[in-house]
Amino acid sequence: MSYALIDLENINEQSYENLLALWADLEAALNSALQHPDRVGDFPTKLAELRRWLEDMIQQDSDTALYLMFQLASTSMAGYSASHALVCASLCHMVAPPLGLGPHERVTLLHAAMSMNIGMTGLQDELALQTERPTLLQEQAIQDHPQAGVQLLRSLGVIDPLWLEVIAHHHTPPAERLPLQSLNTTQRLTRVLASIDRYAAMISPRKSRPDRSVGDSLRAIMGQRFDPRDEVGKALAATAGLYPPGTLVKLDTQEIAVVLRRTQEPKYPMVAGIIDSKGRPYERPPLYLTASGKPRIINSLPLSAISFSLDHRTMVSLGLFTARQAAGTQG
Numbered sequence: 115m116s117y118a119l120i121d122l123e124n125i126n127e128q129s130y131e132n133l134l135a136l137w138a139d140l141e142a143a144l145n146s147a148l149q150h151p152d153r154v155g156d157f158p159t160k161l162a163e164l165r166r167w168l169e170d171m172i173q174q175d176s177d178t179a180l181y182l183m184f185q186l187a188s189t190s191m192a193g194y195s196a197s198h199a200l201v202c203a204s205l206c207h208m209v210a211p212p213l214g215l216g217p218h219e220r221v222t223l224l225h226a227a228m229s230m231n232i233g234m235t236g237l238q239d240e241l242a243l244q245t246e247r248p249t250l251l252q253e254q255a256i257q258d259h260p261q262a263g264v265q266l267l268r269s270l271g272v273i274d275p276l277w278l279e280v281i282a283h284h285h286t287p288p289a290e291r292l293p294l295q296s297l298n299t300t301q302r303l304t305r306v307l308a309s310i311d312r313y314a315a316m317i318s319p320r321k322s323r324p325d326r327s328v329g330d331s332l333r334a335i336m337g338q339r340f341d342p343r344d345e346v347g348k349a350l351a352a353t354a355g356l357y358p359p360g361t362l363v364k365l366d367t368q369e370i371a372v373v374l375r376r377t378q379e380p381k382y383p384m385v386a387g388i389i390d391s392k393g394r395p396y397e398r399p400p401l402y403l404t405a406s407g408k409p410r411i412i413n414s415l416p417l418s419a420i421s422f423s424l425d426h427r428t429m430v431s432l433g434l435f436t437a438r439q440a441a442g443t444q445g
Contacts, residue, residue, distance in 0.1 A: 134426065137182045140167050144228060145196035148235045157270035165203065165224045172207055177359045177375040177437075178430055179204065184360030184417070185426060194242035195235045201314040203227040206306065209349035213294060213306065218276075223303050226280040230307065233263030260285055280304050284311065294345050309346040355380045359433070362415040365402070367391055370415065372424060374433030377405055385411075386432055388424065395422065399429070401436055 144164050147154050154160045172179045183204050186197075206227045210220040231238050237255050241248060248256065255262075264282045272278060279300040287308035288301045297305065355376040357363055363371050363385060371385035382405035387396050404411055 134182070134186075136171065137179075137186060140164065140171070141186075141196055141200055143167075144200060145193050148196055148199065148229070148232055149193070151232065151266065151270050154270070157267075158272050158274075161225055161228055162221075165221070165228065168200070168203055168224070169207060172204060175434075176208065177433065180354060180358050180376075181360035181374065181430055181433070182426070184358060185424065193235075193239040195231055195238040198238070198314055199228045199231065202230075202307070202310050205310045205314065205350065205354060208353040209306065209310070209346065212349045212352055213345060215303075215306075219299060219303060222274060222276045222280065223306060225274070225277050226284065226303065226307055227310065229267060229277075230263065230281055230284050230311070231259060232266055233259035233261070276300060276303070280307060284308055291344075306346055309344075310350075313350060351380055355383060357381075357383045357385075357411060357414055359383070362388075362417060362419050364412045364415055365409040366412050367409045369409070370419065371402065372429060374401075374429060375437050377403075379405055381411070383411075384433060384436060386429060389420065399432065401432060403436075 147157070147160055147164065151157050183201055203224045206223045207220070210223060215223065234255055237252060237259075241252065260282050264278050267278060267281065276299060280303045283300065283304045284307050287305045288297055294302050294305065355373075357373045357380075359373050359375055361373050363373060365371055365385075365387070368391040369387045370389040371387045373383045373385050375384045377383055382403075385402050385404060386399040387402065388399055389395055402409055
């Protein structure tokens, strides 16, 4: 599979459309590999190719990647399982450096994130659209899916024992309060993946449950007081930010805004107003640097807080333009 990266320093309407298409193509390719792994000639090589594709997009511009990830995952046409896997892999890629994971650990973690639910891909998509509780048969399939996934991956040619062990145990991670460095490699990666999996599931809307805000999701992982001993939660907050690009926030002006880009301070991102204080959508979104203190962010909101689709091209372009202006001023 071939793909071309976008020159984000000279982004225009066509290049942005290409960027959207690249993300959609990546999601569709992963969905195809997970839905029909038996049709992939060399599954381990294919997943490694998709992992490198994802890494390239994040490395090119992580704020744009995060924006697209959070916004498009909620409206994905590829299916919940693939979009959830992509969100998890993206976040695993970002938290790996601050958690001190080595190159092999990081690669294995991403492969595991992309394939952890391969034992129930179809069922996961079905459950995302299901309003009632899982049936007894579905509950059994959910319980069995880690081992089913390991067996399937082995049959597809996966021989990396660490990858397979993390898949086998990703629903039974070690105790959260044990320091990561006190764990063996399998336990360490399992803990990281389990925390990222929970976080990503909480912020993703499903028919059977409403989505949570990013703040609520982080608190659910780290505790109401953001326990500093939770290394994965701290890494999430430090890398993706307390308000990641693509997520929604409520301002003290009673406006609703979408986060465009992070800043050096996790609490103070760059945002664009999308709904004014009277509940009306903005025709021309105002930009706010919340680090200035006006306006202030009151709290994060779930993506379901708005009933219309954002113009992603405009939002990303606004963020890029303002980021360049700020960089030029600082320079």
